[in-house]
Amino acid sequence: MKLDHFETTILFALVCSVILGLVTKKTDEERLRYGLYCFGCFMAALFGIGWAMRLLHG
Amino acid sequence: MPANAVTAPESAPLKSPILLIPLSWFVPGAGHFLLGRKGRAAIIFGTVLLTFLVGIAMRGTLFHPTDNGDVLSRLIQFGGYIADMASGVFYFAAVFMGYGPLDVAGYAPDYGAKFLVAAGLLNILAIVDAYEICTRQKD
Numbered sequence: 001m002k003l004d005h006f007e008t009t010i011l012f013a014l015v016c017s018v019i020l021g022l023v024t025k026k027t028d029e030e031r032l033r034y035g036l037y038c039f040g041c042f043m044a045a046l047f048g049i050g051w052a053m054r055l056l057h058g
Numbered sequence: 059m060p061a062n063a064v065t066a067p068e069s070a071p072l073k074s075p076i077l078l079i080p081l082s083w084f085v086p087g088a089g090h091f092l093l094g095r096k097g098r099a100a101i102i103f104g105t106v107l108l109t110f111l112v113g114i115a116m117r118g119t120l121f122h123p124t125d126n127g128d129v130l131s132r133l134i135q136f137g138g139y140i141a142d143m144a145s146g147v148f149y150f151a152a153v154f155m156g157y158g159p160l161d162v163a164g165y166a167p168d169y170g171a172k173f174l175v176a177a178g179l180l181n182i183l184a185i186v187d188a189y190e191i192c193t194r195q196k197d
Contacts, residue, residue: 001115001166008116008169012176015109019180022098023187026197 006046013042078192082185084146089188102184109177110148117159118170120152138171144178 003011021035073092082089087103090096121138124131143149159167190196 001112003116003166003169005165011112012169012173015105015180016176018101018105019183022101023183 009042009046013039013046017042073192075189075192078188079185082188083144083181086146086148086181086184089185089192093188093191095191102181106145106177106181106184107148109173109180110145110152113170113173113175113177114152114157116166116170116173117162118167118172118174119159120149120157120174121171138175141175141178141182144182145174146181148177 017035017039020038021031021033025031025034078089078092081092085103086106087099087101089099090102091099120142121135123136123139126132127135159170187196
């Protein structure tokens with residue numbers, strides 16, 4: 001399987017968000033919202049750290 | 059029945075954590091299935107399986123405890139070994155079938171190893187969740 005860095009990170013964020021959403025909240029709506037929140041945080045970290053590395057390394 | 063009798067709310071019967079925890083570890087989602095949370099059980103099983111299979115498909119390495127190297131290296135190897143084993147039946151199936159990653163260069167095997175570890179760690183979260191449901195700390 002050949003995935004690039006971005007695809008791999010998206011997949012990793014997806015599976016982690018699913019489980020984190022599933023095990024932390026009490027109702028299905030809360031689980032969905034928390035899962036989406038976690039996925040959003042992963043994406044923010046992905047793009048934030050990606051841009052930080054680009055700017056710092058040049 | 060007296061008019062003021064309090065009836066217990068309908069919920070899953072209490073299972074023994076002694077049975078539930080090893081079963082949840084060996085088959086991801088089995089604890090939730092036994093507790094009547096079949097939808098969540100299917101999602102956990104599917105997610106842990108997907109994570110593990112992606113790790114295998116990327117030719118990730120399975121960690122093994124070693125006596126070589128410094129303390130930090132040994133700690134990382136041992137921690138990775140525990141996390142790999144936390145995937146339960148998937149780990150044992152891979153070992154039984156003689157899974158051994160090819161010695162290939164590139165970033166994919168590194169990511170694969172992380173996926174294999176993540177599968178076990180996600181299963182540990184599911185085990186804790188099943189335990190909390192079992193002991194009525196959450197629904």
